[in-house]
Every structure is written in structure tokens, then in C-alpha cells.
Amino acid sequence: MVAAAVITGSGTAAADDVALPTPLPDPFYAAPKNIADLKPGAIIATRARTNPPAFFDVRTYQIKFRSADSQGTPIAAVTTLLVPTRKRADGPLLSFQHIINATGLECAPSQALWTQDPNLTIREAPGLNVALRQGWTIAIPDHLGPRSSYGAAKLGGQITLDGIRAVQRFTPAQVAHSRVGMAGYSGGGMATAWAAALAPTYAPDLRIVGAAYGGVPMDLIKMAEGLGYDNPHPAFGLAFAAAIGMSREYPRQVPMLDHLSPLGRQMFSGMRNACTNDILRLGAGHDAQQVTTGGRAIFDDPDARRVVTENGLVNYQGIPRTPIFEWHSPTDVLIPVAAIDQTLRRYCRAGVRVQRLRAPTPDHMSAAVVGLLPAFRYLTDRFEGTPAPSDC
Template structure:
């Protein structure tokens, strides 16, 4: 049914991380102007529109489904869009979407993998549900082999658009809530035959953030879900530490940092007023990237830094802006997972502070969580993602077979 009526290098990425957490906190520190947040253009497809009565639904309620055309990259696989009710960071109801890949020869209540893909973007065309129907090389070259491994084993895969309807790039807690509500919704769609399926979550980097947040929040946010485990790799566990330890300065990929700031402003318009801090050049660039994906974001900020787009050159320590970053830093979140965890990372990752990963995993272990941690012996963020994948798939397969997880805390 339709809805009711119808790796370019270690140094480059480490500087990007610094800019995301540091430069944008500087820009958002004190009210200077009257510019308001800029939101993405409404999706032209009415399926994605939020129903007027969204508040009448509960988190995870299905708002609609749509059967999609088959994809050549995934033979003998059905594709279904599911729109559902979720919750934003302010506790308000929102509509979100997940894409479900189901093998045609699957058994009823077969395994369900919720995979949180990396999404770098501010507009509708950047969502996983859209990118699947493009020739995006990152998805088809890097991700398709792993998806097909899972599909051939009879697993269904849910791919949530975990940035939400405003494409709040950088809002990690939001991604966790959308992930959990997406699992709820998928299991409530009768024709998918997944109601009693064992569930595992997985993701890396930005997708790992959504996964790890979902794992840590599940006990309180979705206590009825029976999730067999979560595999989260390369997770930025503490954005505050990025602020404090990584420097500023112009860089060819500053556009991704600016996009993260704009995304946080969309989610926290009263507490993270980035647009008020932008000069004329910054406002012009903001307008040009309001609906952009990775390549256009990179082009817009190439060779620039926070100081190029700010009205002020001083760093102002604003408690409200800082609190937004803290609220999206998992190391500072009290909740702990109620499921086994597989965590993997590079021990000398230039993108995320490794001590934040170690501290978070240690706290979870102390709380009795079964954690299997793998330090992949490579010197960069993205290579660790690829080399860790065989271990991840083996661990997930064991969870689906019902084996008891072991840890190495």
C-alpha cells in the first residue's frame, strides 16, 4: 500500500573532524544577526510527506509502504519503502523512511539486519532510499558486496534514512531513535514476514554513530525490541573531544564540516544558531549547499575554513552551543546497551578520538555489557572499515544462529 491516499588520506579526514566539532562551535557561539536555519527543499515525492495527523501515531507506527522496482545490483530481491513515525531530538513526532531489501526465497521470520549507511548530505537526493536508485559508486562498489552476502544467506536488510526529514547531518542521537523506530516499523509490516525475526544492527563511522546510539538507547527508548546484537565501527564517541583536540584552519574538504553545522542547526534551531554567525560569503555558500550531497559539499568548501565564513574571528565559549555537542557525544551518555556489542576501529584513527572509544567501551564493560572489541592494525579510518568487515559479518552470523556472544573486556 502507499501512504494512506495513495580515502584520500589520514590528515585530510582528521582536519575535517576538527572543523566539524571546533569551527562550527565557534560559529554558533553568540548571536550576531537574524539569519534563520535553512531547511532542505520538500521532497517532490508525496510518499515522503509528513501526515498532518502525525501526533496521533506512536513511535514505530507504520504510515505507509511502497513496493519499489527491482535493483540489478541485488538479484532476486524485493525492495520496499516503509514510512513510519519517529521522534526528533526535541521529543516531537516526525515521519521517517527505511528501505527494506528482502530475498524472495527467504523464510518467514528470517534474520533482519538494520544497517545504518553513511550519509553525507543535506538534501533528499542524499538519502539511502534515493541513492540506491542512482549509480553512486560508493554504495555499489563498497557496500553492495556485503549486502549481497547477507541477502544470499536469507537475511533481510533495513536501510533507514537516519538523518531524518530535515537531513540533520551531525545529529547522532536522532539517528539512534530513527534506527530503533525503523526496526519497530519493519516488524509491523505483515507482508514482509519479519515480525518475529532476530534482529542485529550494524554501521560504520556516521552509520556507526546511529548504530551505537540505538544500542545505548534501546533499553529505555524501545524496551520491547529483542535485538540480538549491534556491530558499530569507527564511531565518533565524543564530539567535544574533537572540539578540544583537533585544530582549525582552511582545508579542501571544509564543506563537510559546514554541512554538519547546518544539520545541527536544523535539529537545534534555538540552541545552535549557526546561520546568525555567517558573513555574506557564508550565507551565500549556505544557500548553495542547502540540498547538496558529498561532492557538492566538498566543492563548496574547498580550501576554506570557519574563519572564511564567520562574522567574528574570536572563539566564544557558549554553553548552549556546547551542550548540543555534548548531547550528541555517546561517551557522555549514561545509558548502556542491553545487547552484545561488536566494536572495531583503527588504533591510530585520525578521524575520531580513540580514547573516547576505549572509555565508552570500558564503561559498557563495567556495566556488564558483553563487548567484543577489535583494533584493526591500520593507520586510517576507512581502511579499518573494510578490513574489519569479515570479522563483523562472522559475528553477526553467529548472533543470528543464536550462539552466545563472548567479550574481551
């Protein structure tokens, strides 16, 4: 689940002022000096890994590739690739954007797959294993990037697309001419939805046959208003963590450290390398007024408001070319459901084939489970060339 940044103010900042996550000691993640000379999706390095505990009958690789951050500056990103031991050449390729609620690099899939992340091992691994047994190759990108820029949703779309490019260039995967599908829920759904919307202009070379996403926060300003802007909220930690992520990705526009109260600085320090549980624990029951000085300035600061708005898909006018399967709980209180409706109506008017599932469950996380297998059935049909249905 991803929330918009709710804490910032006017002023100036540079990247050195922002508390970046502690770098991973593994040199595999380092960017090469010549990265600016590489094209998006170019492979920088690869390595074989032991299989993650939740997966079997696969060969596992990690690929480091060239992508770009929100300002277009080249970055090194990583995707983890699961290749079934029994598959056909150019069989289906799924880019699966995992839910990552994190400000720490050790929470990214390329690390967490080996540390029993409950989202993957309990909720998502069974469905992914079914897809692997069907011969799908699955890529799981670290879509928050090398700064764990939680909340910077457009970045996640770019990394997803460049990760697909890299995987298709990786000869051992045998997916150079595969049909490509994308899937994800909540924050992973946001990266998936952004990838689908960006693909026609950012990666027109990719053959994407379908995108399935659910529980997507599409209006980050509205979401910020609902997660502890005026009153304490049990999930305020998600909003605060997203503020950290946005300040890392946009240090000049979101100079977060300039406006934190002592409590805010304490929370900032505690969340510098945090995963979901610590983020929720540290932020529970707080709000924006408690952690800032001089008031809550994000909605008064035009630069901060602009970058948060730009990362809400409801405001992006690009139109996907691929068919879409979308699902969410109609009573989800964590995401602005109206923004989903508004965005998909615009897609329908533009001729996109959209199928929707209103999950018969009352909350955000249970809807993830309800919609995952229908989403995979939808993508199975797209891989087989069945015409996409539409509820438009």
C-alpha cells in the same frame, strides 16, 4: 563520516530562519496531519519499489513510519527494505545504517540506492548481498531524518529503532518475531551505536541480539576541534555540513546564520542540498575563522555546546544491553579514538560483552572495508544464538 558543528554564536532563531533542504517532490515523504496520534514505529504508508541496481533476488519496499526528532516532536521517517526472495519466516533482520554525509534529501538511501551511491555500490553492496543470500532481511533507514540533520546523532538512533519497529509490523517482510541485528560504519556507525545505547529505554520491546559498528565519532566536541577549528583542514566541509544539520535540528541553540561571513554564507548556500563530494569540495582548505564573523563562538556559547555535547555518545550514560562488535583504525585521524576507548571501557564495567577489532589499516575509510565482513560474521553468530565473546 560525521563531524560536530563548529560554527555558531549567541542569539535567537526560529525554524523559519534555518535553510532547510529543498523538499523532495515525492508526496510519499510528507507527514500526515494526524502524526501526533500515532505511536513510535507506527506504519504510515508503504510501497513496493523496483530493486536497486546493486541488489538482486530481493523484493524491495519502502516504509514511512512515525518517529521523533531531537525535541520529541513527531516526524515521518522512511526506511528501505530488502526482502530476499528465498528466506524463512522470522529469519534474521538486519538494520543497516548507511554512511550518509549529506545536507540534501536526495542523498538519503531511499533516493541514493537508485542513483548508484558509490558507498553502497562499491564498498557495502557486496557484503549486503552476501547477507541477503543467507536469508537476512535488510532495512536501510534514512537516519538523518526529514530535515537531513547531519550531525544530530541521537536522532539517528531513534529513527533506527523506530524503523525496526515498523519493519517488524510490515506483514510481507515476515520478520515480526525475528532476531534483530544492527550494523553501520562512521556516521552510520554513530546511528547504530546510539540505537544500541538508547534501546533499553527508548525501545525495550525490540529483540536486538547484537550491534556491530565501526569508525564511530563518539566525542563531537573533540572532533570539531580537529576539523578546521584553528587551522584550514581538507575535511572542513564535513564540520560545516554538520553545523548546518545541527542548526536545522536545534535552531534556537545553534543559530548558525546569525554569525556567517560572506564566505560562510556562500558556503552555506552551496551546501544546502549537498552530498559528500560537494561538501568536501566546497569546504576544502577552510576553517571556522574564515566563515564566521566575531570569532568562533561555539565553545563559548553554553546552549550550542550543550546540544553538541549531548550528541556525543561518550557523554551519554545509558548502557546497551546487546553485545557489541566495534572496529576502527588505531591511527584514524578523523575521529577521536580515545573517546571510543573511554566509552567501551564504561560498557565493559557495566557488564556489556564487547569484542573489538583494531583494523590493520591507517585511515578511516579503508577500515570500513576491513571490518565489514568480520562484523557480519559476528552478527551471524548472534543470529544463530552463539554466546557473544568479549575482550573486556
